[in-house]
Amino acid sequence: MNRSSRSQKSVLPCPFPAGVIPDAEWEEICDCLTRPPEKAIRLRPEAALGQGVQSEFPFRNEPVPWFDSLEFGRGRFLCEEFQPGKFLHHAAGIYYIQDAGSMLALRLLELRPSEVIADLCAAPGAKASAILEMVGPGSGWLLANEPIRGRIPALEYSLARTGFPRYAVTSRDPSELEHAFPHSFDAVLVDAPCTGQTLVSRGKQNVAAFSAAQIEHSAARQRRILSHAAGMVRPGGRIVYSTCTFAFEENEGVIAAFLSEHPSWGVEECPSLERWKSPFAPGGYRLWPHRDRCAGAYAVRLRCFTTDLSKTRFTEKQAGASMPHSTARLRTSPWDHEDVGMLRDALIETRGKQRFGWAAGIPKAWIDVASSGPEVAFQPASFWLPSHSLALRRDGGWTPHQAVELSDSDAIRYIQGNALPSVGLGWFVATWNHHPLGWLHSNAQRANNSLPTAARQR
Numbered sequence: 001m002n003r004s005s006r007s008q009k010s011v012l013p014c015p016f017p018a019g020v021i022p023d024a025e026w027e028e029i030c031d032c033l034t035r036p037p038e039k040a041i042r043l044r045p046e047a048a049l050g051q052g053v054q055s056e057f058p059f060r061n062e063p064v065p066w067f068d069s070l071e072f073g074r075g076r077f078l079c080e081e082f083q084p085g086k087f088l089h090h091a092a093g094i095y096y097i098q099d100a101g102s103m104l105a106l107r108l109l110e111l112r113p114s115e116v117i118a119d120l121c122a123a124p125g126a127k128a129s130a131i132l133e134m135v136g137p138g139s140g141w142l143l144a145n146e147p148i149r150g151r152i153p154a155l156e157y158s159l160a161r162t163g164f165p166r167y168a169v170t171s172r173d174p175s176e177l178e179h180a181f182p183h184s185f186d187a188v189l190v191d192a193p194c195t196g197q198t199l200v201s202r203g204k205q206n207v208a209a210f211s212a213a214q215i216e217h218s219a220a221r222q223r224r225i226l227s228h229a230a231g232m233v234r235p236g237g238r239i240v241y242s243t244c245t246f247a248f249e250e251n252e253g254v255i256a257a258f259l260s261e262h263p264s265w266g267v268e269e270c271p272s273l274e275r276w277k278s279p280f281a282p283g284g285y286r287l288w289p290h291r292d293r294c295a296g297a298y299a300v301r302l303r304c305f306t307t308d309l310s311k312t313r314f315t316e317k318q319a320g321a322s323m324p325h326s327t328a329r330l331r332t333s334p335w336d337h338e339d340v341g342m343l344r345d346a347l348i349e350t351r352g353k354q355r356f357g358w359a360a361g362i363p364k365a366w367i368d369v370a371s372s373g374p375e376v377a378f379q380p381a382s383f384w385l386p387s388h389s390l391a392l393r394r395d396g397g398w399t400p401h402q403a404v405e406l407s408d409s410d411a412i413r414y415i416q417g418n419a420l421p422s423v424g425l426g427w428f429v430a431t432w433n434h435h436p437l438g439w440l441h442s443n444a445q446r447a448n449n450s451l452p453t454a455a456r457q458r
Contacts, residue, residue, distance in 0.1 A: 092435035101297030113138035123151035125158025163394030
């Protein structure tokens with residue numbers, strides 16, 4: 001960035017109470033906004049355990065100190081100038097590219113695989129996919145909500161990459177979800193829409209994010225969302241509130257207003273994060289671009305201390321009965337003679353030009369409000385094709401009829417979108433090091449690549 005741009009950043013209005021942050025330190029923070037933060041990745045849970053190829057990364061890396069736990073997840077800073085999205089490990093879902101600052105909220109969430117979680121502002125899906133990976137094939141559920149419909153495809157793709165189907169996607173205002181699911185969740189993540197001041201360093205926001213008008217507008221919206229989130233949490237449950245902004249009014253200020261209006265709630269501290277505690281109010285945590293190698297972040301955990309045990313999750317009235325499940329052989333036309341594979345313990349539902357394979361036991365009320373879920377097939381014309389998300393499914397209830405393990409060179413050609421030599425006849429799930437990559441449709445001459453454009457890398 002040129003000198004004039006640096007000068008412009010250095011005189012940004014400081015969004016903190018006077019005297020708390022020294023002027024020299026604020027100038028240092030502003031200087032960090034002139035360059036991108038260090039790249040980071042979040043490891044798939046199996047990768048965090050170091051199982052097989054998952055621990056053999058093609059670049060040097062270092063732990064993200066606030067997110068380095070076998071129990072709650074692990075992140076890594078890249079020590080070299082690589083594009084982490086251009087490796088087979090990324091295509092295979094072994095890691096997810098994510099700013100290290102956004103992992104702070106995941107650490108505070110402290111998710112258990114049996115819990116029922118709502119992510120109220122889920123797109124593009126970095127945190128939602130982490131939650132779903134931790135839920136895995138267990139007994140928990142994720143309701144991933146994104147009110148802005150134009151952002152839903154990115155969220156759907158992120159969730160599909162995990163390979164786990166225990167989720168539903170909604171596109172509702174939080175007030176609607178509070179009405180539909182009162183006191184039903186163990187935890188709610190509110191990664192609140194904000195001015196995005198930390199995103200200036202990544203070129204995704206401009207200096208207007210520091211204006212008083214934008215800060216107040218965002219804070220008002222955040223207070224509303226947080227209030228509706230509280231109505232969705234069961235007694236004893238929790239909310240993790242996070243932002244990607246520096247502004248006091250959008251962080252500690254929002255929490256202070258919430259606590260004044262919700263006396264049964266309180267801030268719950270996390271002793272292992274003491275190093276990053278907020279200087280403005282107890283219980284919250286901040287990451288700083290000049291100290292922590294990331295864009296910056298704020299997060300806090302709130303606990304509901306009410307003892308009203310009549311407010312339990314998933315009562316028949318609130319959530320409805322769980323949906324029955326079935327075992328289905330999935331076929332696609334015009335190749336009706338070829339079985340794509342076997343999907344067990346799932347509810348198959350057709351909506352227009354999509355078919356979903358809901359995981360067994362999903363509450364009926366979730367399906368009623370969902371805009372989408374684990375897609376298993378789609379209809380581009382007069383025929384049906386197997387979905388990319390079906391090929392990636394790893395829940396144990398899915399067995400493809402045919403699969404082919406690719407060499408490194410063929411896997412590279414595949415993720416670039418190229419056809420491969422024939423591997424037989426019919427539909428095959430292409431795998432690399434036993435990780436699913438997507439579909440091949442093979443005839444006697446060649447195996448045609450069915451990888452979606454969004455999943456291809458050049």
